[in-house]
Amino acid sequence: MALRMIEIVVPNKQANATVQLLKDQTLLECRRVRLSDEETMVRILLSVEMCEKALEVLSKQHPGKHSHVVVFPVQAILPVEDIKEKAESEKKQAEEKPPERIGREELYESIKDSARCTYVYLLMIALSTIVATIGLMRNNVAIIIGAMVIAPMLGPNMALALATTLGDAGLLLRAFLTSLAGYGLAIGMSVCFGFILFEIPSLQAIRSHTVVGFGDMVIALASGSAAALALASGASAILIGVMVAVSLLPPLVSFGLLLGTGHLHLAFGALSLFLINLVCINLAAVMTFIFQGIHPASWYEKGKAKKSIAIAIVLWVLLLLTWMGFLFWKGPFVF
Numbered sequence: 001m002a003l004r005m006i007e008i009v010v011p012n013k014q015a016n017a018t019v020q021l022l023k024d025q026t027l028l029e030c031r032r033v034r035l036s037d038e039e040t041m042v043r044i045l046l047s048v049e050m051c052e053k054a055l056e057v058l059s060k061q062h063p064g065k066h067s068h069v070v071v072f073p074v075q076a077i078l079p080v081e082d083i084k085e086k087a088e089s090e091k092k093q094a095e096e097k098p099p100e101r102i103g104r105e106e107l108y109e110s111i112k113d114s115a116r117c118t119y120v121y122l123l124m125i126a127l128s129t130i131v132a133t134i135g136l137m138r139n140n141v142a143i144i145i146g147a148m149v150i151a152p153m154l155g156p157n158m159a160l161a162l163a164t165t166l167g168d169a170g171l172l173l174r175a176f177l178t179s180l181a182g183y184g185l186a187i188g189m190s191v192c193f194g195f196i197l198f199e200i201p202s203l204q205a206i207r208s209h210t211v212v213g214f215g216d217m218v219i220a221l222a223s224g225s226a227a228a229l230a231l232a233s234g235a236s237a238i239l240i241g242v243m244v245a246v247s248l249l250p251p252l253v254s255f256g257l258l259l260g261t262g263h264l265h266l267a268f269g270a271l272s273l274f275l276i277n278l279v280c281i282n283l284a285a286v287m288t289f290i291f292q293g294i295h296p297a298s299w300y301e302k303g304k305a306k307k308s309i310a311i312a313i314v315l316w317v318l319l320l321l322t323w324m325g326f327l328f329w330k331g332p333f334v335f
Helices: 012-022 048-061 080-093 104-115 119-137 141-150 154-166 169-197 214-233 238-261 264-291 299-330
Strands: 003-011 029-034 039-047 069-074
Touching (some): 003 012, 012 029, 012 039, 012 048, 048 104, 104 214, 119 141, 119 169, 141 238, 154 214, 154 238, 154 299, 169 238, 214 264
Antiparallel strands (some): 003 039, 003 069, 029 039
8 A cells, every 4th residue: 555654844833733634634643743942843644545635735724935845655664454454444434535546746746857858858869769760770670669668758748748637837838848859859860860861661660650540549549548547646657658659759750761861741641640649648648637636726726727628628639630531531541
């Protein structure tokens, strides 16, 4: 069972009020530790599912800048049997079944850094583009999968989806610009490689990424949903990141290679596959975050989030349907 430890330092005169406020929550343990004549630390042990509700209560009670709330993951606790029994008892007493996921704040902190456009991110994009180009040129699936392992495309896309869900304009802009920089770098490098390498459209590994299929869309939807579920549950999303990169990097590199060789018709097919996969991944991730009950804390932020979600979903669905209709009319869309 996943546990969290919450610590908050408050003035001594507020310690009793904080403890009384938390007694209405489903906690495993709540202790006060006197730090000095002025400050007391309140330490709370609870299950990961109940962490978000407790943090909402604390943030409303202590909105000031001087009352910092810190959340720690609990690796182990003894005796295990006592904690398990108490946790089951507290769950039965809870009025509502808690969501089986980590708290909103913890999820936000785990994703927000991946939206930053750092030199490490750009370097990893460059390296994965080089490896993917070699894999496509050799028709070697193992090398292409290796490129997917090092491609850092999971973070910015999940940050974009979470920002849409929470209506966070700042995170949305950072994630969008970071993704744009990575995609632009991959396209620029692959166009240069295509211009140098010339005759490559005959290679099956490249041509396979120039046709949009219904199965590709299903894979992209499943990848986006699985990535959001893994992050929301606090599980490792490394392998899921490979699936996300599989839907994005090979068609993107294929587009650049074909564009560099002047094969515009095939390049358009690769670009179509990339764009449809990108929309499907983000659409599935947003819907999964919503299904998991992830939303802002305040009513004002909820209003902004609803507008953000509505605009994003309508825009993505219209874009997806329009592009699919155009491709179906043109011919390169297969079922």
